[in-house]
Amino acid sequence: MNYVILAGGSGTRLWPISRNSKPKQLSQLVGDLSMIEETYHRLGKNQSVFISTNSQFAPLIKKLLPDIPAENYIIEPDKRDTGPAMAFVAAWMSLKHPNNPMILLPSDHHIRDKRTFMEVIEAAENLINSRQVLINIGIQPTFPNTSLGYLEVGEEISKEAGVHVYEFKRQKEKPDYKTAKKFLDQGNFFWNVGSFAWTPNKFIEAYKKFAPVIGDHLNELIHDLESGGDGSEAFSRMEKVSIDYAVIEKIDPRQVLTIRGDFGWADLGSWDQLFDQLADKADAEGNLVKANWHGVDTRNTLIYGPADKIITTLGVSDLVIVDSDDALLVTPMSRAKDVKKIVELLSYKKLQQHL
Known part of the structure; x- marks a missing residue:
């Protein structure tokens, strides 16, 4: 499994610690390590770690994570929402590891149970290799959260090394309180925390099929990156949409499985x-x-x-x-x-x- 840590975003709800110049993933919110350092150490300082960020944050991250080689940095040309950003990651990774599973991991999540977290990732890798499916990770809701999207799941189909795996039905956008309460009561909705796993080539195929506003520019982007360019021209023509809207909402549910992440997840978003x-x-x-x-x-x-x-x-x-x-x-x-x-x-x- 290749691990791509997503570290290009910036938030405002943790101001004045989280700033445009130094977002929360670069801050020491919990302990003595920044959140991105915690994310990296959680992976056991694995050599298959890549950092997706922008030119502004890259120098700061390199100081925090000196063990990651410069060639493992994926530098986004601009901020264009998660749809183009993940497409850029897939294009970049396709030049190095086109058919190897990769998992997209936000850099600002707090995880309590590192062992179970790694077991979930191992299960995701096994499922991708055996079934060629997209994996999304869902978290069992504990309250009616209106700040996150939701994943509706069907039957539990297996326990992959003790990890709970479910049929995926559909994704729901951020609900109002009444709807979130309904999701919580039904019990078959998980929080969508933005962690996906698949192969780069499979991601690219999905973008071309379901999101031509992005997919139509991927060949040009890949060619530019392959030729030593930064991909900025093709990237600038990609529509600013989320990966959820671009791909996840449109994909055939039979191509997706959801793993329940029972690893003590928390979004320290406010x-x-x-x-x-x-x-x-x-x-x-x-x-x-x-x-x-x-x-x-x-x-x-x-x-x-x-x-x-x-x-x-x-x-x-x-x-x-x-x-x-x-x-x-x-x-x-x-x-x-x-x-x-x-x-x-x-x-x-x-x-x-x-x-």
């Missing part, structure tokens, strides 16, 4: 999500702290800041307090999902230096 997922690390008063903090009568609060600055609190609860070199965020925990509104405000006021 400060309240981070607080919830790391609740077991909180102190006796329910405070989650990664800072030089001293407080009195403080409860259920997330406190994040640099080691060389003291943060103090008195008589507060249910807050998010995040301090960085040039910005401080204070918000009720209940509003933490709305941090992007602050980012939009700063952008409107042309304070890009703080974004």
Whole structure:
């Protein structure tokens, strides 16, 4: 199996730590390692690791992951959503390993059970080799999440080395709360966390068949990459759509299997999500702290800041307090999902230096 770590995106919900110049995957949100370092170490420093990113982030990642050779970096010419991005990865990988299974792994996911995670990947590789199917990884929902898409599954068809494998029925876009609650109650819907596995050539075939707005430019892209170019012209003509809309929603379900990922997955996509997922690390008063903090009568609060600055609190609860070199965020925990509104405000006021 070839592992492609997807590290080209940037988010706003973890501002002020996640920035345009240094997104969350390059930040130390949980422990002493950045999220991309954790992702790499989870794979056992495997030599079949490739990094998909852009020219802005590549130098930063190379400093964090010096063991990965420069020739294993897939440099996207531009940001054009996951549809073109994954097509670019498939085209690039097709020149090196056209028929070898590869798995696309987001660099900013938190995984608790590394052993089961690797067992899932091994099962995916075996299924691709034996059945030539696309594999998507789904997570059993624990609450009505409206921030993720869903995978509807059918019967459980096998246990591949103890890993649960299901028929794939269809994909559902991000639902409203009522629909998400229905999915949760039905029990045959998994969260779609953006991890797919197949061979590069199979991905390319699917793009050409189901997404001509992308697939029609793949031959030109491959030829340009093969000739030493960066593929920017062909890439710029690919429509900005998600891989879900471009391929997954249109593919014959019989060509897809879903593996349930029981490996303690968490998307640390907002400060309240981070607080919830790391609740077991909180102190006796329910405070989650990664800072030089001293407080009195403080409860259920997330406190994040640099080691060389003291943060103090008195008589507060249910807050998010995040301090960085040039910005401080204070918000009720209940509003933490709305941090992007602050980012939009700063952008409107042309304070890009703080974004």
